[in-house]
Amino acid sequence: MIEIENVRKSFGPLEVLKGINLTVQKGEVLTVIGGSGSGKSTLLTCINGLEPIDSGRIVVDGIEVHAKTTDLNKLRRKIGIVFQQWNAFPHLTVIENVMLAQVKVLKRSKAEAEAEAVRQLKHVGLSDKLNVYPSRLSGGQQQRMAIARALGMSPDYMLFDEVTSALDPQLVGEVLDTLRMLASEGMTMICVTHEMKFAREVSDRVAFFDKGVMAEIAPPEELFGAPKDPELRKFLAATH
Amino acid sequence: MFNYNFRWGQALNSLPQMLEGALVTMEIAILSMAVGIVVAIVLTVFRLSGRRLLAAVATTWVEIARNTPALFQIYMVHFGLGSFGIHLSPYLSLLIGITFNNAGYLAENFRGALKAIPDTQARAARSLGMSAGQAFGSVVMPQMLRISFLPMTNQMVWAILMTSLGAVVAMNTDLYGVTSELNARTFRTFEFFAMAAVIFYLITKVITLTARLLAARLFRY
Ligand SMILES: Nc1ncnc2c1ncn2[C@@H]1O[C@H](COP(=O)(O)OP(=O)(O)OP(=O)(O)O)[C@@H](O)[C@H]1O
Ligand SMILES: [Mg+2]
Secondary structure (H helix, E strand, O other), rough: OOEEEEEEEEEEOOOEEEEEEEEEOOOOOOEEEEHHHHOOHHHHHHHOOOOOEEEEEEEEOOOOOOOOOOHHHHHHHHEEEEEOOOOOOOOOOOHHHHHHHHHHHHOHHHHHHHHHHHHHHHHOHHHHHHHOOHHHHOOHHHHHHHHHHHHOOOOEEEEEEEOOOOOOOHHHHHHHHHHHHHHOOEEEEEEEEEOHHHHHHHOEEEEEEEEOOEEEEEOOHHHOOOOOOOOHHHHHHOOO | OOOOOOOOOHHHOOOHHHHHHHHHHHHHHHHHHHHHHHHHOOOHHHHHHHOOHHHHHHHHHHHHHHHHHHHHHHHHHHHHHHHHHOOHHHHHHHHHHHHHHHHHHHHHHHHHHHHEEEEEEEHHHHHOOHHHHHHHHHHHHHHHHHHHHHHHHHHHHHHHHHHHHHHOOOOOOOHHHHHHHHHHHOOOHHEEEEHHHHHHHHHHHHHHHHHHHHHHHOOOO
């Protein structure tokens, strides 16, 4: 369970998160939508402790992320994250990308890590790309590799930050299919996305962020069918 | 006016001695590069550490190495330390001096290379639970070394040529030292120095070619 309690966060004078309260249950798929600069990415990077927060707290499975005593490296094993910008490690082959942290962080043997990497890459449909370098992959394949790399750590949570928004339109589908598959397998996920159709289909709940505030949160049929927040109405009208 | 008679026989007879000198030159260059790369990595980590004292040490090192003559650097190791009662052999003084210079130049190259690696690389590594050290060692550093490969090759060539600066500390076993002693004994200046120049040239060519082959093997991405 991820519990976010009254989290505030500023970059200099700019308050980016203005008191966020949100709980994500085990097995839940939450999608986050909202305008540019509304704080969606910042929230994800606060959840895995890449960014500090100013006040409030974030608790993952009973562990307070920003407590001084928390071992963030250990906590991050539980929380996989995939970013909008592709960040394959270019000097490693696809399979080495997926093996690296398993060996370094989880101290798995090479053989174990390799077996797990093969399994995850097969899972995301990259069985035929094991030994190529990322520069040979399309954007969609790079994103699926990044997903496999995160899954290789056997995380309990997956955070996705607009993983399709840097992709050519024809490649979006294959990545969304991978996310759908994970959702159907019961993975707990927070997906920041611009893909409204996808959000409608896979989400248990959808949250709408507006200027650092979570303006509305509801199951998709309710949020899309009968939006209450006036900004959300404008946002939905603009995206259709 | 031009009445110098070339006598190559004597010079050719001394070839084995000169080649031995060339080996010493190569040994110094290789050692000074190997240690220089390691020190440059340490200096780079110092600069990234966010600790002011460490960063200042690294910056000072780089500034001195790049902005004073290499000859002074070697001279200081030998005679400068000598005035504090630390007396190093010519060989060690030359080796340390060149290593100092290599480390400074390489650290600056590494800094440039790091600018070309997006922050998102380290972020992605940290997100996978890797420590800052692991992220640097396994993700950032290999890319940094790859980007710096050509400058490293140039520095290696430069290290070979810098061995001739051993003259200021009376180094006499390297290629330049051997040549200059032969010259002093025989006064066949042109022949000996021309041969030494050819040997220097061949060594540096071999280095650049080897580096190119190595790069093709190492960097397949
Ligand atoms: N490291 C940073 N330093 C300073 N300002 C930042 C930093 N990261 C984000 N911001 C600012 O914080 C605000 C929120 O950014 P964030 O990336 O969380 O928005 P977002 O909702 O993800 O937007 P988008 O849909 O464009 O990705 C923006 O105004 C952004 O410019
Ligand atoms: Mg964002």
